Amino acid sequence: MYKILANTIFLGKQVLFLPECHSTNDRALEMIRSGHAGDGTIVICGHQSAGKGQRGNTWEAEPGMNLTFSLVLKTGFLDVSEQFYLNMMVSNSIRKVLQDYLPDLQVKWPNDLVVPGKGKIGGILIENILSSSSWEYAVVGIGLNINQRRFGTSKATSLALITGGSYGLEELFKLLVSEIEQGVIALKKGKLQMVRESYLGHLYLRGKWAVFRAGENELEGKILGVTAEGMLQMELRGGVVRTFGLKEISFPEI
Structure with missing residues (x-):
């Protein structure tokens, strides 16, 4: 085998x-x-x-x-x-x-x-x-x-x-x-x-508003894409765009 x-x-x-x-x-x-x-x-x-x-x-x-x-x-x-x-x-x-x-x-x-x-x-x-x-x-x-x-x-x-x-x-x-x-x-x-x-x-939740967790805080965001280094790009309510590393954000239940 x-x-x-x-x-x-x-x-x-x-x-x-x-x-x-x-x-x-x-x-x-x-x-x-x-x-x-x-x-x-x-x-x-x-x-x-x-x-x-x-x-x-x-x-x-x-x-x-x-x-x-x-x-x-x-x-x-x-x-x-x-x-x-x-x-x-x-x-x-x-x-x-x-x-x-x-x-x-x-x-x-x-x-x-x-x-x-x-x-x-x-x-x-x-x-x-x-x-x-x-x-x-x-x-x-x-x-x-x-x-x-x-x-x-x-x-x-x-x-x-x-x-x-x-x-x-x-x-x-x-x-x-x-x-x-x-x-x-x-x-x-x-x-x-x-x-x-x-x-x-084929990126999960890209372009869709969802509630994520960053540390102790919940935030509503929409995934835009990823940077060249692999950071997650997200637009938050109000139009602010932020990037997150692997341990900085958690996804909602699938």
């Missing part, structure tokens, strides 16, 4: 499958530092016991039911200031693969995959290795709820729960990796504006 991929150029030419691990991102980072991972290496795990999410959250997943994997990418083709384009590209790629099953799938800033009214189906966590002058590697951690049907939180859902079907994990994995590789190639060709427009075109 999860063998070296034949339908890609560089992604998945080294695939490490682990029946169980704490975190595929941690394992991939260890492999980079020990010299055992190169551009395109993939670590995939049948059961991730301590998967990481944004804001220090853990990722809940039943063994053998979902997709949890990490991609190693050499990122010299992007400037350090362009890091968020990688987030946008990966989000776009996953949405493109899953949209045939989930036409309402959207990206919740910065990189959660959600179906409005149903819940969160997946997320992305990118961890970087930077030198004093450049961005050397990105480890792209991806967690997608595919066949799991029971969750400890009402915020989570899965492809199977929404559609009523069941899905082959390996086939979906191959489709996702192939699409992400095409996204990497687009970034290498400098198609940054195309990536940004696709991301903004």
Whole structure:
């Protein structure tokens, strides 16, 4: 299962499958530092016991039911200031693969995959290795709820729960990796504006008034977009435009 991929150029030419691990991102980072991972290496795990999410959250997943994997990418083709384009590209790629099953799938800033009214189906966590002058590697951690049907939180859902079907994990994995590789190639060709427009075109709550929480305060705002650095741009009631970082604002329930 999860063998070296034949339908890609560089992604998945080294695939490490682990029946169980704490975190595929941690394992991939260890492999980079020990010299055992190169551009395109993939670590995939049948059961991730301590998967990481944004804001220090853990990722809940039943063994053998979902997709949890990490991609190693050499990122010299992007400037350090362009890091968020990688987030946008990966989000776009996953949405493109899953949209045939989930036409309402959207990206919740910065990189959660959600179906409005149903819940969160997946997320992305990118961890970087930077030198004093450049961005050397990105480890792209991806967690997608595919066949799991029971969750400890009402915020989570899965492809199977929404559609009523069941899905082959390996086939979906191959489709996702192939699409992400095409996204990497687009970034290498400098198609940054195309990536940004696709991301903004499916950004959850963009252009809609909603109540958010910033610290102890509630505020009513309308998402306008994101800055080049990945900050969320929002218009508040009264016309003031503000930007927010990851830990500075919370979204309403999906």
